[in-house]
Each structure stands twice: as C-alpha cells, then as structure tokens.
Amino acid sequence: MNMDRSWMNHNGVKDRQKLEYIAGVNELLHFAFTRKSDGTMIKCPCLNFRLVLSQNRKIMHCHILIYGIDPTYNPW
Numbered sequence: 001m002n003m004d005r006s007w008m009n010h011n012g013v014k015d016r017q018k019l020e021y022i023a024g025v026n027e028l029l030h031f032a033f034t035r036k037s038d039g040t041m042i043k044c045p046c047l048n049f050r051l052v053l054s055q056n057r058k059i060m061h062c063h064i065l066i067y068g069i070d071p072t073y074n075p076w
C-alpha cells in the first residue's frame with residue numbers, strides 16, 4: 001500500500017497535535033487492526049515501547065499521540 005509516511009517523522013508534542021499526524025495515526029491503526037476482533041492486542045510501535053509490549057487499539061492511539069511513533073514501523 002502506497003501511503004504518505006511523512007507524518008511519522010513529526011517530533012514533539014506540538015507537531016503531534018497537527019491534523020496530518022492524527023489522520024496518519026488513525027489510518028495506521030485502521031490498517032493494523034483491520035480484520036482483528038475488538039480488544040485484540042498487537043505490538044505497540046510507540047517510541048516508549050517499540051514493539052516490545054502489546055496494546056489494544058485505544059491505548060496504542062494514546063501512546064502514539066503522547067510518545068510518538070518509531071518512523072521505521074511499517075505494517076503496510
């Protein structure tokens with residue numbers, strides 16, 4: 001899938017409040033959790049956990065907004 005990944009390089013809390021970042025996060029989560037049942041946990045790509053711990057969609061969404069995302073993460 002060919003999609004814009006530039007939002008992943010946003011640094012700092014201010015940048016992560018921008019619409020393009022939030023839209024990118026939503027698109028990523030939508031893709032990552034497609035065909036998964038509610039409550040499914042998958043490895044979290046946020047900068048705090050870097051795919052070490054699994055989280056559900058809601059928590060992962062918070063993490064990526066708060067901590068940022070590993071720009072090398074590529075679920076596509």
Ligand SMILES: [Zn+2]
Pocket residue numbers: 044045046047048049050055060063064
């Ligand atoms: Zn996380």
